[in-house]
Amino acid sequence: MDSSPHDHGADGTGGAPPAAHRSEVTLSVNGKPHTLLIDHRRVLLDLLREDLDLTGAKKGCDHGQCGACTVLVDGRRVNSCLQLAVSLDGREVLTVEGLADGDRLHPLQRAFLDRDAFQCGYCTPGQLCSAVGVLAEAAAGHPSHVTGPAAPPGRPVALDAAEIRERLSGNLCRCGAYPHIVEAVRDVAP
Amino acid sequence: MKPFGYLRAATVEEAARALAEHPDARCLGGGTNLVDLMKLGVERPGLLVEVNRLPLDTVEELPDGSLRVGATVRNSDLAAHPLVRDRYPALSQALLAGASGQLRNAATTGGNLLQRTRCPYFQDVSKPCNKRTPGSGCGARVGTHRDHAVLGHSDHCIATHPSDMAVALAALDARVELHGTEGARSVPAAEFHRLPGDHPERDTEIRPGELVTGVVLPAATASLPSAYRKARDRASYAFALASVAAVLNLSDEGTVARVGLAFGALAHRPWRATRAEEALRGGPATPDAFAHAVDLELRAARPLRDNGYKVELARGLALDVLTRLAGPTRT
Numbered sequence: 001m002d003s004s005p006h007d008h009g010a011d012g013t014g015g016a017p018p019a020a021h022r023s024e025v026t027l028s029v030n031g032k033p034h035t036l037l038i039d040h041r042r043v044l045l046d047l048l049r050e051d052l053d054l055t056g057a058k059k060g061c062d063h064g065q066c067g068a069c070t071v072l073v074d075g076r077r078v079n080s081c082l083q084l085a086v087s088l089d090g091r092e093v094l095t096v097e098g099l100a101d102g103d104r105l106h107p108l109q110r111a112f113l114d115r116d117a118f119q120c121g122y123c124t125p126g127q128l129c130s131a132v133g134v135l136a137e138a139a140a141g142h143p144s145h146v147t148g149p150a151a152p153p154g155r156p157v158a159l160d161a162a163e164i165r166e167r168l169s170g171n172l173c174r175c176g177a178y179p180h181i182v183e184a185v186r187d188v189a190p
Numbered sequence: 191m192k193p194f195g196y197l198r199a200a201t202v203e204e205a206a207r208a209l210a211e212h213p214d215a216r217c218l219g220g221g222t223n224l225v226d227l228m229k230l231g232v233e234r235p236g237l238l239v240e241v242n243r244l245p246l247d248t249v250e251e252l253p254d255g256s257l258r259v260g261a262t263v264r265n266s267d268l269a270a271h272p273l274v275r276d277r278y279p280a281l282s283q284a285l286l287a288g289a290s291g292q293l294r295n296a297a298t299t300g301g302n303l304l305q306r307t308r309c310p311y312f313q314d315v316s317k318p319c320n321k322r323t324p325g326s327g328c329g330a331r332v333g334t335h336r337d338h339a340v341l342g343h344s345d346h347c348i349a350t351h352p353s354d355m356a357v358a359l360a361a362l363d364a365r366v367e368l369h370g371t372e373g374a375r376s377v378p379a380a381e382f383h384r385l386p387g388d389h390p391e392r393d394t395e396i397r398p399g400e401l402v403t404g405v406v407l408p409a410a411t412a413s414l415p416s417a418y419r420k421a422r423d424r425a426s427y428a429f430a431l432a433s434v435a436a437v438l439n440l441s442d443e444g445t446v447a448r449v450g451l452a453f454g455a456l457a458h459r460p461w462r463a464t465r466a467e468e469a470l471r472g473g474p475a476t477p478d479a480f481a482h483a484v485d486l487e488l489r490a491a492r493p494l495r496d497n498g499y500k501v502e503l504a505r506g507l508a509l510d511v512l513t514r515l516a517g518p519t520r521t
Contacts, residue, residue, distance in 0.1 A: 021193040021194065040193065040194055063229065064222055070292055078296045079222070082221055082225045084218065087240055130291065130292065133291065137291065142266060142269070143275065144286060145286045153271075154272055169291075170289075170290020
């Protein structure tokens with residue numbers, strides 16, 4: 001981009017001309033606050049990997065099609081490759097690095113190990129963050145494409161294998177570890 | 191990606207003003223399609239107007255029983271909303287049949303309506319495309335067009351609109367609310383998207399400087415029978431090859447009292463099957479009547495070299511959905 005200094009004033013927070021190409025953003029990542037001057041073009045995935053050295057979230061397709069970059073923003077799973085960092089002012093980001101409590105693994109991480117739910121491991125951080133989101137969504141009563149019409153709105157949805165497969169369809173695994181991934185999530189689902 | 195300015199709009203008026211003053215501005219909601227198109231170089235905005243912080247993130251029942259859905263309500267939240275699941279099952283089903291859990295968590299109601307076609311020629315800046323670059327030609331017409339339109343296409347464009355949600359909104363007689371510097375207006379959801387004609391670069395009836403502020407679903411106090419069914423290449427997370435949304439209410443005598451029928455993935459916009467509806471209204475709700483009406487509608491189809499299968503596929507989906515909706519109340 002143009003590197004002349006007068007192009008780089010913060011904007012978007014009122015006052016400055018909208019012609020500027022960078023803005024100051026404050027966001028929390030795994031509980032730690034960061035205030036950064038961000039190029040508007042920066043997506044969350046690149047911010048995490050390049051600027052914060054959190055390389056757990058992976059760049060697979062970079063177009064929202066593979067799910068390898070999945071993280072949680074304000075507790076909801078999203079594709080970090082499609083989230084402009086500048087749009088996340090005030091948000092809380094949770095990445096795979098933030099799932100464990102010190103040396104105590106998240107139950108899903110433990111289950112992935114116990115079930116051997118990966119081969120190469122490239123999609124695993126995205127699968128884990130996505131599965132964290134799936135558990136929360138099902139607990140909050142969010143239906144899926146395979147949830148029966150009789151399921152009462154607002155009540156938790158039981159996660160059988162069909163539900164887990166449907167809800168994790170946004171996470172591709174080129175090694176084909178799906179059967180073990182489904183088993184691992186089932187182990188943790190209530 | 192080209193550098194761009196960024197504005198966090200605090201009010202709808204501020205957003206509309208920014209859009210009016212900057213013809214190269216785009217609204218940013220969930221960004222799930224826009225950011226991707228910016229990476230591909232298809233969209234090159236000079237300014238992004240973020241609408242996520244506008245007070246448009248609620249679903250509310252209006253005094254007349256209709257349901258107003260704010261433009262920034264996320265697809266996942268709309269699909270899960272108890273009133274939507276109870277009264278507009280076709281809408282919930284359509285949303286859940288689209289995209290992935292991650293994308294539905296980010297994608298907004300307004301953004302879903304304004305998403306662009308997934309035609310591979312539109313998304314590849316090295317290829318001709320009249321929608322992306324008017325006058326450059328249509329690569330799909332003689333190229334790969336298995337997923338393209340069979341209804342309402344023009345010499346200039348054979349793209350389809352990719353939304354599932356919009357198909358349900360069309361069948362449900364929803365209206366799209368717009369706000370611009372000239373004030374607010376609303377248009378029927380079934381007429382919000384355009385046919386390509388001579389101007390495929392225009393997807394919708396939205397005017398320069400306008401933004402989508404919401405969608406209003408007409409009152410449906412009892413659980414109005416409606417359903418959405420989608421055929422795709424894999425069981426989940428794929429765009430429709432054909433889809434159907436239908437609303438069907440029968441009279442006490444078992445005749446068709448109210449019907450709304452719309453097809454997805456067949457045209458440049460959700461295809462409201464008005465001919466089929468006219469043929470059905472007041473008549474019997476039988477498989478023969480459904481077949482006659484759907485055939486009447488699909489007679490207008492003009493398949494391309496490689497997508498004739500869509501007509502038969504859409505026919506089968508429509509007959510299945512209508513028969514199912516008529517079934518439980520009638521033998």
